[in-house]
Amino acid sequence: MSAVVVACDLDRTLIYSAAALRLGGDDEQAPAMTVAEVFEGEPVSFWTRDAEEMIGDLVEAAWFVPTTTRTRKQYARVRFPEPGPRYAVTSNGGHILVDGEPCADWTATVHARLGECAPLAEVVEHLRVVAEQPWVRKHRVAEDLFTYLVVHRDLLPPTFVDDLTAWCAARGWTVSLQGRKVYCVPAPLTKSAAVAEVAQRVGADLTFAAGDSLLDADLLVAADRAFRPAHGELHEAGWQTPHLTVTRRAGVAGGEEIVARLLAAVRAQAAASGARGAAGVPGATVDAVAGS
Ligand SMILES: [Mg+2]
Numbered sequence: 001m002s003a004v005v006v007a008c009d010l011d012r013t014l015i016y017s018a019a020a021l022r023l024g025g026d027d028e029q030a031p032a033m034t035v036a037e038v039f040e041g042e043p044v045s046f047w048t049r050d051a052e053e054m055i056g057d058l059v060e061a062a063w064f065v066p067t068t069t070r071t072r073k074q075y076a077r078v079r080f081p082e083p084g085p086r087y088a089v090t091s092n093g094g095h096i097l098v099d100g101e102p103c104a105d106w107t108a109t110v111h112a113r114l115g116e117c118a119p120l121a122e123v124v125e126h127l128r129v130v131a132e133q134p135w136v137r138k139h140r141v142a143e144d145l146f147t148y149l150v151v152h153r154d155l156l157p158p159t160f161v162d163d164l165t166a167w168c169a170a171r172g173w174t175v176s177l178q179g180r181k182v183y184c185v186p187a188p189l190t191k192s193a194a195v196a197e198v199a200q201r202v203g204a205d206l207t208f209a210a211g212d213s214l215l216d217a218d219l220l221v222a223a224d225r226a227f228r229p230a231h232g233e234l235h236e237a238g239w240q241t242p243h244l245t246v247t248r249r250a251g252v253a254g255g256e257e258i259v260a261r262l263l264a265a266v267r268a269q270a271a272a273s274g275a276r277g278a279a280g281v282p283g284a285t286v287d288a289v290a291g292s
Contacts, residue, residue: 003062003063003202003203003204003205003206004062004063004204004206004207004208004266004269005062005063005065005195005198005199005202005204005206005207005208006058006062006063006064006065006207006208006209006262006266007065007067007089007191007195007198007207007208007209007210007219007223008064008065008066008067008209008210008211008258008259008262009067009068009191009210009211009212009213009216009219010066010067010068010070010075010078011045011068011069011070011178011179012178012179012212012213012229012231012232012255013210013211013212013216013228013229013232013255013258014036014047014051014055014066014210014255014258014259015036015037015045015046015047015078015255016045016046016047016251016252016255017044017045017046017179018044018046019179020179020231020251020252021033021046021251021252022231022250022251022252022253022254023251023252031048031049031050031252031253031256032048032049032050033046033047033048033049033252034046034047034048034049034052035079036052036078036079037077037078037079038077038079039077045078046252047252047255047256048252048253048255048256050256050260051252051255051256051259051260052081053081054256054259054260054263055080055081055259056081056082057263058259058262058263058266059080059081059083059084059085061263061266061267061270062208062266063086063087063198063199063202063204064085065085065087065088065089065195065198066078066080066085066088066089067088067089067191067194067195067209067211067219068088068089068090068092069090069091069092069176069178069183069185069191069213069215070090070091071090071091071142071143072090072091072095072097072102072143074090075088075090075097076100086098086099087198087202088100089191089194089195089198091142091143091145091146091189092145092146092183092185092189092190092191092215093110093189093190093191093192093193093194093195094107094110094143094145094146094189094194095107095110095143095194096194096197096198106194106197110145110188110189110194113188113189113193114145114186114188114189116172116187116188117171117172117173117186117187117188118171118172118173120141120144120145120146120147120186122171123147123168123171123173123184124141124147126167127139127147127149127184130149130160131149134152134155135151135152135155135156135157136149136150136151136152137149137150137151137152137180138150145185145186145189146183146184146185146186146189147183147184148181148182148183148184149181149182150180150181151180151181151182152180153179153180156182160182161175161177161182164182164184168184172186172187172188173185173186173187174186174187174214174215175214176213176214176215176233177214177233178212178213178215178232178233183215185215190218190219191211191215191216191218191219192218192219192221192222195207195209195219195222196222206224206225206269207222207223207224208223208224208225208226208227208262208265208266209222209223209225209226209227210226210227210228210229210258210262211228211234212228212229212231212232212233212234212235213232213233213234214233214234214237216228216234217234217239217241220234220241220244221241223243224243225243225245225265226241226243226244226245227244227245227246227247227258227261227262228244228245228246228247228258229246229247229249229250229251229254229255229257229258230246230247230248230249230250230254231250231251231254235250245261247261
């Protein structure tokens with residue numbers, strides 16, 4: 001049986017805050033957009049109307065797995081077209097949700113792996129030292145798994161992220177700067193491990209992935225095909241890996257391009273499987289690619 005998992009990051013890959021849209025200067029050329037998330041009564045995240053429609057197609061054509069560093073609560077605010085994805089990975093791989101409910105056995109596995117690096121409390125305490133600085137807006141601990149600062153990006157001291165990265169690396173932790181957030185995440189807590197678990201559970205033999213930040217790098221490397229937008233942390237670093245496609249466009253239009261490319265890749269895979277099936281390769285059929 002042939003099936004594909006499509007693991008897709010959310011923020012600045014699939015959905016975009018107003019500040020991240022990059023609509024360009026011509027209002028009449030701006031794409032039609034819909035609201036993907038409401039927070040405290042305000043629309044805060046968007047995708048293009050075409051992207052939203054294609055996500056519905058992806059859910060039908062593959063195992064579409066939103067794969068995010070968001071906590072479960074933050075993830076629950078994102079409104080996918082009905083019926084929505086069956087599986088999701090949240091908390092940077094800390095939770096696998098099935099129909100919105102976390103898998104307890106996966107959570108236990110993750111917590112066991114966190115013994116390989118410095119404890120959360122040590123990193124939280126390290127960040128607490130800067131928490132009162134004028135460039136720090138908030139200091140948060142996410143689901144007892146990792147910690148992050150919300151900062152005024154333009155006031156961020158120039159060496160802060162590099163210094164923090166070195167300090168964390170010595171303790172088995174990873175640092176990622178995304179928009180206004182500086183994340184400190186245990187190195188064993190990865191999106192790729194959780195997505196591999198989902199792929200095994202659904203019997204998928206291929207994984208396609210998309211993401212824009214350092215916390216997506218392991219996911220993109222592990223995938224059979226990978227996509228990233230022409231903006232964000234990885235783009236600014238000129239990050240590459242074999243089998244990676246970078247979008248032509250940036251901002252919310254780049255997000256739409258990623259969804260279109262993922263859908264095309266799934267359909268091409270289905271067609272190829274169908275052709276091989278017709279040629280007598282056992283188990284490879286177009287129907288089998290429809291995962292949900
Ligand atoms: Mg992202």
